[in-house]
Amino acid sequence: MVIGGxxxxxxxxxxxxxxxxxxxxxxxxxAARYLxxxxxLVGASITLKRREHVGIEIxxxxxxxxxxxxxxxxxxxxxxxFLYILIVHGYKMAAGARNQLxxxxxxxxYWPLLSVPAMGLFTSIQLILQMIxxxxxxxxxx
Amino acid sequence: xxxxxVIVFFLLLIAGTxxxxxxxxxxxxxxxxxxxxxxxxxxxxxxYSGINMFALMAMPFFMLAGDIMxxxxxxxxxxxxxxxxxxxxxxxxxxxxxxVSIFFAGLTxxxxxxxxxxxxxxxxxxxxxxxxxxxxxxxxxxxSIIGPIIPPSIIMVIYxxxxxxxxAGLFAAGIVPGVxxxxxLMLAAGYIxxxxxxxxxxxxxxxxxxxxxxxxxxxPLLMPIIILGGILSGIFTPTEAAAIAVLYALFxxxxxxxxxxxKDIPExxxxxxxxxxxxxxxxxxxxILGWILANEQIPELIGSMILSVSQNKxxxxxxxxxxxxxxxxxxxxxxxxxxLGPILHPLAxxxxxxxxxxxxxxxxxxxxxxxxPPLGACLFxxxxxxxxxxxxxxxxxxxxxxxxxxxxxxxxxxxxxSMFVPKLxxxx
Numbered sequence: 242m243v244i245g246g247x248x249x250x251x252x253x254x255x256x257x258x259x260x261x262x263x264x265x266x267x268x269x270x271x272a273a274r275y276l277x278x279x280x281x282l283v284g285a286s287i288t289l290k291r292r293e294h295v296g297i298e299i300x301x302x303x304x305x306x307x308x309x310x311x312x313x314x315x316x317x318x319x320x321x322x323f324l325y326i327l328i329v330h331g332y333k334m335a336a337g338a339r340n341q342l343x344x345x346x347x348x349x350x351y352w353p354l355l356s357v358p359a360m361g362l363f364t365s366i367q368l369i370l371q372m373i374x375x376x377x378x379x380x381x382x383x
Numbered sequence: 384x385x386x387x388x389v390i391v392f393f394l395l396l397i398a399g400t401x402x403x404x405x406x407x408x409x410x411x412x413x414x415x416x417x418x419x420x421x422x423x424x425x426x427x428x429x430x431y432s433g434i435n436m437f438a439l440m441a442m443p444f445f446m447l448a449g450d451i452m453x454x455x456x457x458x459x460x461x462x463x464x465x466x467x468x469x470x471x472x473x474x475x476x477x478x479x480x481x482x483v484s485i486f487f488a489g490l491t492x493x494x495x496x497x498x499x500x501x502x503x504x505x506x507x508x509x510x511x512x513x514x515x516x517x518x519x520x521x522x523x524x525x526x527s528i529i530g531p532i533i534p535p536s537i538i539m540v541i542y543x544x545x546x547x548x549x550x551a552g553l554f555a556a557g558i559v560p561g562v563x564x565x566x567x568l569m570l571a572a573g574y575i576x577x578x579x580x581x582x583x584x585x586x587x588x589x590x591x592x593x594x595x596x597x598x599x600x601x602x603p604l605l606m607p608i609i610i611l612g613g614i615l616s617g618i619f620t621p622t623e624a625a626a627i628a629v630l631y632a633l634f635x636x637x638x639x640x641x642x643x644x645x646k647d648i649p650e651x652x653x654x655x656x657x658x659x660x661x662x663x664x665x666x667x668x669x670x671i672l673g674w675i676l677a678n679e680q681i682p683e684l685i686g687s688m689i690l691s692v693s694q695n696k697x698x699x700x701x702x703x704x705x706x707x708x709x710x711x712x713x714x715x716x717x718x719x720x721x722x723l724g725p726i727l728h729p730l731a732x733x734x735x736x737x738x739x740x741x742x743x744x745x746x747x748x749x750x751x752x753x754x755x756p757p758l759g760a761c762l763f764x765x766x767x768x769x770x771x772x773x774x775x776x777x778x779x780x781x782x783x784x785x786x787x788x789x790x791x792x793x794x795x796x797x798x799x800x801s802m803f804v805p806k807l808x809x810x811x
Contacts, residue, residue, distance in 0.1 A: 288664075
């Protein structure tokens, strides 16, 4: 997760470079944008790790713990399915663009597009780990 | 199709699904129901292109700059200045709370960080001074929505990037409405303070005292001037201005206040990745749903539905405001903006509302939702700090919500309030 922080630095340097030299280096704009997307999507999985994605809890909290757990598992399965689509189709998308070059950097579009399936993968790992923790905890709640 | 989407989405939300995933799952289910497996390809595509925008980069930078400013305890200096300026009026600390929110608004772009920063400091101080705790928490939450209305504003960055409206123009248009919200809250707080006999602060400050606290607060106050001056005069783009803001905050922290350590940096960066990540993923997921809505021509449908009720600008704007307030109460602000923006924006423009003006209406409206029960994010933060229950604060916040809704209506029907500054600067 330190990668995220590192990317920010590069983004910052990129933007500053452009300003300081008053030279529209097109590649910094593009590089910064791709790094931002990577950062954003990695950041999303960090948020999940700390269980901080915004969700409504007042209704669910009215149920008994056991039912709440079951609802939680169902929701997580839905999320996994969504992430699965991101991984499978996202990878297809990235692989399909392997020979396509980005306009300024001239790198393969494979790399920026890879962020989507990567996000899906990181997030599903986090989610599965959390589900295992939740299910093993089930016994602890009376 | 639309009813299917609405039902699935709200069921998921009620079941406690994080909003970003609720949006994504709804989109996937809709594709399944449309029985078009080819369309699944669109999920990752929209997920990617939804945030593939350079202008959006201003958002994490403004977040980082605000976090750094907070870390180096700029709040204390601002509170001191506000205290010298308005502390001697009846209900002094309530006014201080609002005035600092206005100052703070020029540093940060998010309401929740405003509630957190000012609440931890001012709620205990107000209680000690003899104010009711629920009132203190309510005024903190109510005034923090000034943050995203006065630039820089994260929500305006998102709105501008998505709707293709000038971010600089939105920033310029937000200044007067933000101050107006502040002034009306101060009037309300003053009235309540008088009725409940809340304390008067210390004696009137001398000119010298004012000058000293101004000097101490000059460094934080310079930041909005640099940011705004740079953007509005066209020297920087909003993204560059946000990067400059980060640099300025770092410079002040390392070399002027000297209370920022190199080892604080990773944590600050981590915070930024985390905070912006949760907004980015909502943007990404909502743009999948946005595609479906556009493809099904939902914006046109809803547009003609509202226009069939009335074509009168005043009534259409009233309906739009009502929709926004009600949905805003139950939905995350970013998600509401992305989904409703493309639907309501063309509608408003078609009855003759200027895009900048409508941007301000939406931003102010959705911000009010941050402090309405049952789901206002700022209320939750204020609850957390004051250890009060939501019901207790809710009781005290209603007068302020009422005031802010009246200001919203004023902003809606007097376009000059928003358009005056952009017009002056030739930004539209």
